[in-house]
Amino acid sequence: MLAPDRMEEAFARAGAIPPQDSGPMDDAPFPTEYPESADGAPDTGLAEGLAATTPPLELICPPTWRGVPLPPMRWLATNRIPAGDVTILSGDGGGGKTTVALQLAISVEQRLGDWLGTVCEAGPVIFFSGEEPDQEMRRRLDRVARKRGIDPSDIEDLHFHFADPDRCLLGVARPNGPIAPTPLFEALAAAVFDIRPVLVVVDSIAAVFGGNQNDRTHARSFVGMFRKLAREADCAVMLLDHPSLSGITSGTGRGGSMDWQNATRARLHLETVQDEGGGTDRVLEVKKTNYGPAGERVAIRWEEGSFVMKGSESAPAQAAAFNVADQAYLACLDAATAQGRNVFPMPGKGHAPKVFADMPQANGMTWQGLAKAQERLFAAGKIANVPFGKPSKDAKRIERTTSI
Incomplete structure (x- = not known):
């Protein structure tokens, strides 16, 4: 420890005032004034500072719900796709996501009632294609419809939009901010409120997302655009997605930020697997659902242009x-x-x-x-x-x- 005279010299060189002997800490006087904030104004405390400028937070207590019927859980496809919310269907390129989604769209529009082993709602459908051109979609539609014994020309309430590959973004990143809807998204939303579909399919996130897939804010705000649309229009939204290479390898089906999964209420994954004869089959797995049991795995196989449940009877x-x-x-x-x-x-x-x-x-x-x-x-x-x-x-x- 420095001697007293050496300590005074050290403090003088540093331009500081040496500490004075003020007695025990317990005897130190309690401050009578608040310190000033960074801008020089007295810090009056959080509560007093917010009172004049912040609108009150809307709060609800359970007694408010007394006597109000609790609406039942609604599904677009039971235990897989909730109505009025967003679901992601992921799968590697060429694995059959578009065909599986098209089969769902036809089952819903034609009131067939079933989709790969589960029950589905009935009503109009909008299918936004950011990847497939109209000729290819027509070929797929023809195969899927005829597999179910349906003439494609009788599917009157399935509405396609084929976006220009160079102008198909539905959401773009703001500078240092979240994803913002584009005029094309606004046009899609207007069509949804006009047609009132029970299902909207967007193929795919890779084609319509103009942001950084690893950015949490971008992922959450992009999904949030569709969640708001789904709730206000009371329709299910299915976003098709390509997982990352690690997502394919691990079998999780994930790609980019975890908020792609966290922001959605349900996520399905279509996995390509080898069958006993060395060919390829698929497994449709419920990776996440907030409203029902997760973990359902449905083995499906390719048959005459569409997928059917493996080991099941033919569609008719x-x-x-x-x-x-x-x-x-x-x-x-x-x-x-x-x-x-x-x-x-x-x-x-x-x-x-x-x-x-x-x-x-x-x-x-x-x-x-x-x-x-x-x-x-x-x-x-x-x-x-x-x-x-x-x-x-x-x-x-x-x-x-x-x-x-």
Whole structure:
């Protein structure tokens, strides 16, 4: 330790005032004034500084929801694609993403009710193609439609837009900021609000994204554009994506920032795999879903221009089997209605599939098969959950909406 005279000399050279003996720290006087902020103004504290300039935060407490019915979860494709939100379908180039998405679009528009083993909604579709030209899409459409026994010219409510490859960006990066929508995105949004589709397909992120895929803000703000559109227009949006090389190698299907996955509510991945004979098949896997079970893996194979579930019956045979199950469900519902028995879609007392499984009109079908038929019939609009009884009880039962 320096001697007292040497310490004073050191402080003098540094232009500092040597410390004075002020006694024990406990005896130091408490400050009576706040220090000044960087701009010289007194620091009056966070609360007082915000009060005059910041609008109040909107807060909601659970009692506000008392008596307000909780809307059921809606799916564009059950347990895979939520309605009113964004889903990413990833897969390596040439793996069949566009064909799989086109099969979904035709199932939705034609009210077929099924898509690769799950139930899907029905309604108009917009398909924005930033990669495939119209001639190639026509060839794919023809193959997929005829595989399902459909004349392509009868698909009236599937709306394509084929973007110019040099002018197909839907979102571009601002300088040091998030992604901003382009006039082309605004035109797409206007078409969505005009047509009111239940599904919008964008093929693909690589073609329409004008930002840095590794930038978290770019990824989140780009997905956010479509989430806002999906919620306001009440439609599902499916963005097709090419994973990075590491995503393909690891099997995760990811590419770029993790916020591509974090910002979406669901993500599917189409993986190319080798079959036992050395050929190639595909596996459609649910990598993420915020509203249902993740991890579903559906083995599919190429057959006459489209994909079918591996080991399943041909598409016409599968459609015929679905029709038998649906007719059995409706026969049970008609019998229960005639008997004055109320049935309901959710598990519990009066759960329709379990009630119907014990009825002779079910023709031996299991309640699980009838439950899948119920999903198809709801999606096709042939049955509905209809209020009955006193309005104060908010009770609903299943009823037919159309006759077959």
